[in-house]
Amino acid sequence: MNNLNVLIIGGGGREHALAWAISRSEHLGNLYIAPGNAGTLLIAESLDLDVSDHQSVINSVAEHSVDLVVIGPEQPLVAGLADDLRAAGCAVFGPDKAAAQLEGSKAFAKSVMKAAGVPTAAWRDFGKDELEEARTYALDQQLPVVVKADGLASGKGVVICRSEDEVHAIFDQILNEGAFGDAASRVVVEEFMEGEEASVFAVTDGEHVKLFPPVQDHKQIGEGGTGPNTGGMGAYLPAPVVSDEMLEEIEESIIRPVLAEMKSRGISYTGVLYTGLMITKDGPKVVEFNCRFGDPECQVLMPATFEDVLTLCYQAATGDLEDGRLACSDLHFCGVIMASAGYPGSYEKGKVITGTEQMDKDILVYHSGTSSENGRLVTAGGRVLCVVGRGATLDKAIQRAYSGVKNIDFEGAYFRSDIGRKGLMRELNA
Ligand code: AMP
Ligand code: GLY
Numbered sequence: 001m002n003n004l005n006v007l008i009i010g011g012g013g014r015e016h017a018l019a020w021a022i023s024r025s026e027h028l029g030n031l032y033i034a035p036g037n038a039g040t041l042l043i044a045e046s047l048d049l050d051v052s053d054h055q056s057v058i059n060s061v062a063e064h065s066v067d068l069v070v071i072g073p074e075q076p077l078v079a080g081l082a083d084d085l086r087a088a089g090c091a092v093f094g095p096d097k098a099a100a101q102l103e104g105s106k107a108f109a110k111s112v113m114k115a116a117g118v119p120t121a122a123w124r125d126f127g128k129d130e131l132e133e134a135r136t137y138a139l140d141q142q143l144p145v146v147v148k149a150d151g152l153a154s155g156k157g158v159v160i161c162r163s164e165d166e167v168h169a170i171f172d173q174i175l176n177e178g179a180f181g182d183a184a185s186r187v188v189v190e191e192f193m194e195g196e197e198a199s200v201f202a203v204t205d206g207e208h209v210k211l212f213p214p215v216q217d218h219k220q221i222g223e224g225g226t227g228p229n230t231g232g233m234g235a236y237l238p239a240p241v242v243s244d245e246m247l248e249e250i251e252e253s254i255i256r257p258v259l260a261e262m263k264s265r266g267i268s269y270t271g272v273l274y275t276g277l278m279i280t281k282d283g284p285k286v287v288e289f290n291c292r293f294g295d296p297e298c299q300v301l302m303p304a305t306f307e308d309v310l311t312l313c314y315q316a317a318t319g320d321l322e323d324g325r326l327a328c329s330d331l332h333f334c335g336v337i338m339a340s341a342g343y344p345g346s347y348e349k350g351k352v353i354t355g356t357e358q359m360d361k362d363i364l365v366y367h368s369g370t371s372s373e374n375g376r377l378v379t380a381g382g383r384v385l386c387v388v389g390r391g392a393t394l395d396k397a398i399q400r401a402y403s404g405v406k407n408i409d410f411e412g413a414y415f416r417s418d419i420g421r422k423g424l425m426r427e428l429n430a
Contacts, residue, residue, distance in 0.1 A: 001027050003027070003029035004027055004028060004067040004068055004310060005032070005068075006032065006066065006069075006070060006310060007032040007033070007034065007047070007061060007066045007070070008036075008044065008069075009033075009069065009076055010034075010072025010073045011033070011035040012072065012295050012381075013298070013299050013366045013385070014072050014073075014292075014296070014298040016037060016039040016299075016368070017302040017366050017386075018072060018298065018302065018309070020043060020366065021302040021303075021309035022070070022309050023043040024308075024309075025310035025311065030045065032044060032045050032046075032047050032060075032064055032066065033047065034051060034057075034060075035047075035049070037380070038380075039367025052076075054079075054085075057069075058084060058085060061085065066090065067090075067314075068091045068093065069093070069094075070092075070094065071092065073292060074100065074104070074152060074292050077094050077095055077096075077097070077103075077271075077291050077292060078097065078103065078104035080096065082094045082096045082100075082271075083096040083097050091318055092317055093270070093271050093272075093314075094271040094291070095269050095270055095271045096267075096270070099268065099271075102262075102269070102289040102290075103274075104151060105150050105151060105186070106149075106188045107150050107186050109289050110123055112265075113258065116261035117257060119254070119283065119284065119285040120286040120287075121191040121193050121287075123188055124137055124188075124189055124190075125189075126188075127185075127186055128184070132171075134171070134189055135167065135168070135171040142191075144192040145160075145161050145167065145191070145192060146159070146161070146192050147159045147167070147170050147189055148188040150184070150187060151183035153180055153181070155230070160192060193285055194278075195278040195280040195281070196241045196278070196422065197217070197277065197279070198215065198277050198279055199215045199216070200212070200214050200274075200275045200277065201215070201274055201275075201297065202251070203271075203272050203321065203326070204270065204272070205315065205317075205319045205320065205321040206259060206269050206319070207263075207268075207319070209251065209255060209256065209321075210312070210321060211325055211326065212305065213238040214237065214238055214241070215235050215236070215238075216235060216236055216237070216241065216422065216423065217297055218232065218235070218419055219232055220233070221233060222416070223418050224418060228344055230382075231295060231296075231382075231383060232295060232383075233336075233339070233416045234296060234386075234416055234420070235299070235300050236300060236333060236334040236335070236394065236398070236419060238332070239423060240430070241422075246284060249283070250277065250284055254277075255273060258289070259273070270317060271291065271316060271317075272292060272293050274289065274290035274292060274297075276288040295383075296335045296386045299388055300333040300388055303329075303388060303390065304328050304333045304390075305326050306328060312326070329390070332394040332397040334388065334394065334398045334400075335366075336386065336388075336401045336416070336419045337368070337383050337416075338383075338384050338408060338410075338414070339382055339383050340379055340381070340413075341411075343382035343383065344382060347412075349369075349380050350373070351378060351410040351411040352376055352411075353379060353385070353409070353410040354408070355407040355409050356377065356407075359404055359407065362389060362391065362400050363401070364390075365386070365404065367385055368385060369384050370384060384410065385408065387402075387405050394420055398419065401420075402417070
């Protein structure tokens, strides 16, 4: 397993972190990324590929003698890129189309959870021509009630309705204004779960499972979890809301039963299974599954592991993984997203970024929406950078992340100043 040529699909902070981790492997030959960003330029060759054109990806894999493709985002997975690459003989880290339905269809994920006996919110799902029935069902439930688009909606397909008016409003929007778009061809109505969220990432070849430490994301744009949802404004690990025993329970009563249920349906899941959990007073319950690493969770997971990430991905892709925990640092990691002014709404691009280079050894900067213009680093997306600090305590990791953020400047830079605070509060109250 030497001199493996690897192609990473994607261009966000998650993919920069994956590229950074894979570039450190002694088994790496050439590293390619499509499209990548300004941060990946130094460690990977960017390929100009239309990822939705699977044949062009297959051709490029052949041309560059790629041994392993690592697919970062959900869209190409749900669209079946992994299936087509595998059919062409390439090893792929990432589930095929049928397995990616765990993220691509919430109704499918719910049916798998039900069959596997996995704890999750009570729910019903409805087709496009049953929306009035769905509304009536939602109005009959205890408030708040959650209304979700079945399909992929870039994190914007979930509405928590706290009043009957809000239930009417979302159904009126779906019926009359095409809210949720194509993702609403089915709608899931589910019970609201009270608790604290956490995410668990399991690398799997369908049979064997290796877990990362639990992570906590910060989905909303505003301090204290206020305002609209984003892709994620920061993450830290390990999240103390998930104890070691609870992680064990999550593996045994959620992750393994789901993989076994998928297998019994003839679907083998390869890649990383992202379990979004609500830690309720009755224990962990599943909010959602995703078929990929989280962004920005990946930016704290990659520096936290001692594993050779290329070997790990290759073993998962080729059915050669072993059970167990991933070897991970005892340190704490905190990643803070710096975003463009206006995100998650509209924002301007092309702002010059300074200060990313002079960081101490306990601070890492992963690029998300950046590009290089005439040798200058500029903003090119909503989420721009993720600054990760590490330390012997969570407090220290947070301080280092924010000291890195302080060094960096671009016009309109926005970040939340409370990333990791929930963890600190929990430690204080323990
Ligand atoms: P999802 O796309 O399913 O992860 O939902 C996005 C966010 O909505 C989650 O991260 C939660 O914060 C919230 N959410 C979704 N479903 C529920 C639920 N049943 N109860 C409480 N909050 C939820
Ligand atoms: N950070 C949340 C996600 O990647 O879905």
